[in-house]
Amino acid sequence: MLIRTALNPCVNPHLRTLTSLAQEGGRGLVLKSLSTDVYENLALEDWIHDHVDLQSRTLLLLWKNTPAVVIGRHQNPWQECNLRLMRDRGVALARRRSGGGTVYHDLGNINMTFFTSRKKYDRVRNLRVVTSALQQLRPGLDVRATERFDILLNGGYKISGTAAKLGRVSAYHHCTLLCGSDRSLLSAVLRSSCQGIQSNATPSVPSPVKNLQDEDPSLDCRAVMDAVAAEYSAQYGLDHRVSDIDPTDEISLPGIRRMAQDLKTWEWVYGKTPKFSVRSGFEVRDGSSSSSAALRMGVRNGLIESCRVELPADWLPAALCDELAAQLIGGRFCPGETAVLTAAVLRTCPQGSEIRNKWNILCDSVAAVM
Template sequence: MKLSIYYSESTDPSFNQAIEETLLKQANGNNIIAFLWQNQRSVNIGKDQNPWRVCKPKLLRSENINIVRRHTIGGAIYQDLTHTNIALIGPNHYLTQCIIKKILIGTFEPLKLDIAVSNNLECLVENKKISNTALSVSEDYLFFHTTLRVNTSLADISKYMNSRYSILNHQNLERSYTSINQHIRPLEHNELCHYISNSIQKTLKLDVENTVIVNNQHPDWIEFSTIFYRLKSWDWNYGQSPSFIESLETEFSWGHVELKLNVDAGVITKVYYDTTIQYHHMMNDLSQAAIGYPFNAKSVISIVCSLLLTHSEHYDELMALSEWLQQEIA
């Protein structure tokens, strides 16, 4: 059995997720793979999740924070440079949940931090979570991913994530979550990676091959670039969302407007509207023109532009609608 540990110098969440996904595809029965990295500000969502529901895309877009959809199921999590990510991949007859628990406990022994590891492999300090974990076990392989909160602001989690669709609401974040640095001396990412890799080697007792992945330099791996560009795409991060209905409502100087948009796979499929009667013709044409467009701010410009010639008498109203919708839709 061989042990390979990869360290990424990149903080691009799409790049690092592409590394993780490619390593998972390369798994074989003779190799244990570990991958350590951190991401710049981003929201990482599960394969089957809806970003418009679990986080706040409009706010994220305004602050240049990317949403990145994983290739695995699980919950949404806000990340920044105060987090450290660990992935472990290996044949499940060798890489077991018991082994992973030993690796996690061993990581914190040199720091004299007393942690408990739950049955679902969450790390707990004083009964509060310092991690968010995903575990997948197939017939042949085990895939483990955990994000450790090193010095995370719970206010940022509350700011960017949508508690309405979360297991945790904003009020009990502080009762449920904590960060490593709240319990020991300040700890940096590279130092934590050192303790993690030492614990992996000590627990597994295997010769190790260490590889540093240079900042944003694409590895010469089959499928890596294809995966990376998919992870960067709107079609993947938004277009893979389950169907939903978005309700929007506002008051203009010229009247009240209410919209209900059916969105399927990130594309507008139907629009219901309600407004003052003199604008029914304009809004009816807008509702028809919108069908087939992606549910994003860029589409709004195209939709409204298509109506300017036929509804030039309502130029000001259409411009107001356009500005409002671009502000509301991520």
Template sequence: MLFIDNNLTNPYFNLATEEYLLKNFNEDVFMLWRNEPSIIVGKNQNTLSEINYEYVKEKSIPVVRRLTGGGAVFHDLGNINFTFISTDDSKSFTNFRKFTQPIIDVLKELNINAEFTGRNDLTIEGKKFSGNAQCNYKNKVMHHGTLLFTSVINDISSALKVKPTKFEGKGIKSVASRVTNISDHLKTPITILEFKDMIMKHVSKMNDNYSVYELSEEDLGNIKKLYDEKYNTWQWNYGSSPKYSLVNEVKFSGGNLEFYLNVEKGKITEIKIFGDFFGKANVSDIESLLIGEEHNEEVIEAALSNINIDDYIAGAIVEDIVKGLM
């Protein structure tokens, strides 16, 4: 087994690293890593329905889609991520306990009673500190999980909070749960890096045939290519969302606006705008203009930049329309 202590904290790069290791290495891999503040959404989720878009935009929080299913999670430097990539024995894909037991064992050494609960969570005193997910590739299974150690819990709830009635669709929804930090349950304080070292040492004891692996310049170049072409693109992170509908309402200086739209493969297929507004021109012109455009703030702004919104919705500006559509 190859052991990789990844000290890079760019979420786009780290998710690309996982895919690169899964698809290009024959050896089993264990990797520990952390991300700067970011939201990581499951492969089958509608990204916009999982995030507090205004908060994410204001805080410039990266949003990245991963290869595995499951729900959206918030990462920061107070959270450790662990990844196992191993040959699939035909039982591993449904055996979450196999990959999470080492974490439970490490916490036991710290006199913390952690439990595997539900489908894919680890809890302490009934509160979640770890969510886990898996995927298959050929004869390999990749399992990864989060470990909240000193994460900012308020940021988690703020970044993932979204109006429940705003979106409808087939995307997998995250399930809200009470969360806790591991550090809150320690009898004797340790740092997150000390905890990270404990995990690495424990897993190494479980694997006699292991070696520490440093990503080569060739590895880094290939990962950067995957980062540029996939993980740092709107199409992967937002456009790959399942078909969905959005219903939203905003107030502006001239009254109220209601927005209804359908999105498929990341592009607007249907849109209707209603409200108690006045306008000289027909609002259907705006609707027609946006059909076929990406459900992307910058794209929508560009499409509306060449028309006078006030002619269609008196008192409104482009920002009002964009807010309603996002």
């Protein structure tokens, strides 16, 4: 039986499609997502983990996303990526429910999720599926898994990273595989633009990366996905068949849309960041007049819980610095909300153009930290 008791297909006839796939798959199943939306695909992972009985079968999900940065559950996005560049380039930010480090996804990157019972969870075997598949495509290709459960090409270039979620009875292990990703954008968005952050969040470990297509142009996403599906089926004794699945199908996957929406919320993506502090110094300049400023903040659940802005009183009155700090406390640590809050204070500023100019410069500098 695929669906747990609460979702028994005898009770809900709309679940027959997914159930019949599992019954036809017998001991295992290979699925390929029809979506390229990062939130929909992450929701599909969690739906399968939460609702599918994996005690007597295994399942492989293959999926790709349009450009996105995906951080681990316990990471700090301000430390991990260039949020300003991502906003400018339309690169989505998502927080997954597994641990591990930050990865960049685009349509040149494959994602693979191996589902099993917790007792049968085996990352070594899963990575062997991937490396064996690649070597079937190109005999002699130098790909091997590391003790960190990454996959290296030619001994020094990372082409795959790993993360996992272990539930009470079920588990999944997912990994990436670089085939033909935009490496220049990957490098740019995975470089933090925020300075002065102090945090105990899980840091990513930078590594040199390479695409498989840099080694062999024939190793494109379609060929590699087909090879991984074939190798997985061979190792688990399954019929070599890949079934498409639509993660927006609310009839077959009840609750899936709400799960995807939850993954998009600010409270999840940013608000789940472990507590951190900011200690940043910067220069503010208004024409020929300049000064050094200091910013001290404490941030919990993505919200500013303490703030202090320090500037010489002869550049900007201390009362205005204190007013700025007071306005920011309780707000989100993000430039959009900061702009709204500082605009409210601007209306109370003295009308002199010099003070207003300096105030705007200070506010822009504070927002740039975010």
